[in-house]
Amino acid sequence: MTIQDRHDILTRLIDLASADTYYHDLYRQRASFYLQQELSQDAYHAxxxxxxxxGALPNQIRNAILQKDWQTVKELTEQDKKMRSELQRRAESVVFAEKIYEPVDVAIDPFSPGMHTLVGLTMGRLKELHRKTVVSLQKLSEKDNDWRGFYQQRLEVFNTLSISDASIDDEEQFVPEVVLEEEAEEALESGNMARLEQLAEKILEGKNDDGQPTSEQLLADKHQHPDDFLYQFSPAVIERAAQFGLSHYQVAENSQEYAPLSRFAWHPTFTDVEDREPHVLQVPDIPFDDNTPEALKARIQMFAVHPFINSSGVRFLPHMVAEDLLVEDFPEPEAGGVFPDGGLLKFLGLNQRSLLDRQTIEAALLAHGNTFVEQELGLDPRQFKLVCIPADLHLRIGQDRGWGQQKIWTHFDGYMVMEAGRRRALAGGDVRYGGIYDLLGISRNYSSERIITRFAVVQRKRLAVWQNGL
Structure with a gap:
């Protein structure tokens, strides 16, 4: 393989890690494999x-000149020449290394429903990204024989993904103002002034009507639940998992109980709906049952106000269907109690279960998670992933296991997306703030002895939210 071919593969893998975030970790893993052939991670640190x-040599040379130590000047200038040559030789590889070896936040999946605007893409640019993604997968399936099956599988998924424009000329169909604004930007870029005039008129008409969509219009896009995530782990896998403190657990189906509330999940138009007071977000009234705990109401309202993403960057919408997983199911320690240790923490390079911020945890999972799944459990990392326990699984398992009764928070998989794309790591479960229903967003660099980690091996498909349409 030529260097040019390798660099083309690296470029496409890096691009796919941001476009097809569902497998961002595997794309980065494959990119690391290719980059190691010309610049290892140790060589990059060197x-x-x-x-x-x-960078420090000029000052050293200057000091040597002041001291009239010309032998040292000669040696340092020779050293500078050698270093400059070596740095130049590595320069092209380092561009890739900075994107592959350095810690990086997983990108927000631009193809998740309603999320493309959060990454600054108009519908037209999203279509172009889709086209480029398909081309990259096609090229990689031709050049990277060992992973051809994987690329072809992803290619099938993207070929079935349809990105449809809103029918903005249909008078009977409500179109969010944000979509009209996207169309207006594209009309301006293409020089289509007639189209821009039509869109401006439609936006003004909407403002004259107070720009307020009806509840039926706001809630037209309902999340479709999968049937289940059932899976039969082999006895050998369950035995190996137990050695690392992971137990098999089958979560019962609760989707019918929560399905009526799923339509209240965040929608891009919610952020455009303001109350009479400027900048005050108006959240649709949610018809809670009288017996609904206050902490559960607060959790559901958070899903209405903010978009959530999981650790794959894909929009997080709780499925609440029956599901099989492997989970650390240790009891929560009381105040002053000892946090359970285990081989899994050691494998991940983590020294303790508390006092870990989310950035440290995610870096450990990215570096060692897939290796653990494949080599220690014998599972396919394309189908399974090691994550912090997801919030919905913590809720349902915790109700059976008595979690949420201590003054501790647990790290949950995923993030709450705030204004300007800022993220807060999900956590919850503190008895003082709602117990098992408690959910909040914390800074990604925040750590405390009262925040613990609880890991789970889940099926990757629970991290997917779109399949056949957008």
Whole structure:
């Protein structure tokens, strides 16, 4: 393989990690495999160290000149020449290394329903990204024989993904103002002034009508639940998992109980609906049952106000269907109690279960999670993923196991997306703030002895939200 071919593969893998975020970790893993052939991670760290050392040479040379130590001047200038040559030789590889070896936030999946605007894409640009993604998968299936099956499988998924424009000329159909604004931007870029005039008129008409969609219009897009996530783990897998403190658990189906509330999940138009007071978000009234706990009401309202993503960058919408998984099901320790240790923490390179911020946890999962799933459990990382326990699974398992009765929070998989794309890591379960129903967003660099980690091996398909349409 030529260097040019390798760099083309690396470029496409890096792009796919941001476009097809569902498998961002596997794309980065494959990119690391190819980059190791010309610049290992250790060599990259040595490069960064050399760059710092070279930056300090001018001052060292200046001091040697002031002391008239010409032998040292000669040696340092020779060293500078060698370093400059080595840094230049590695420069092209380092561009890739910075994107592959350095910690990076998983991108927001642009193809998740309603999420493309959060990453700054109009519908037209989303279509172009879709086209480029298909091309990259096609090229990689031709050049990377060992992973051809994987690329072809993803290609099938993207070929069945349809991205449909809103029928903005249909007088009977409500179209969110944000969609009209996207169309207006594209009309301006293409120089279609007649179209831009039509769109401006339609936006003004909407403002004259207070721009308020009806509840039926707001809630027209309902999340479709899968049937279930049942899976029969082999006895050998269950036995190996037990050695790392993971137990098999089958969660019962609760989707019918929560299905009526799923239509209240965040919708892009909610952020455009303001109350009489400026900048005050108006959340649709949610018809809670009289017996609904206050903490559960608050949790559901959070899903109405904010978009959530999981650790794959895909929009997180709780399914609440029957599901099989492997989970650390230890009891929550009382105040002053000992947090359970285990081989899994050691495998991930984590020294303790508490005092870990989310950035540290995610870095450990990215570095070692797929290796654990494949080598220690014998499962396919294309089908399973090691994650912090998802909030909906913590709720349902915790109701059986008595979690949420201590003054501790647990890290949950995923993030709450705030204004300007800022993220807060999901956590919850503190008895002081609602117990098992407690859910909040914390800073990704926040750690405390009262925030613990609880890991689970879940089926990847629970992390997917779109299949055949957008």
């Amino acid at each position: 490069y960064k160290k050399m760059k710092i050392q070279k």
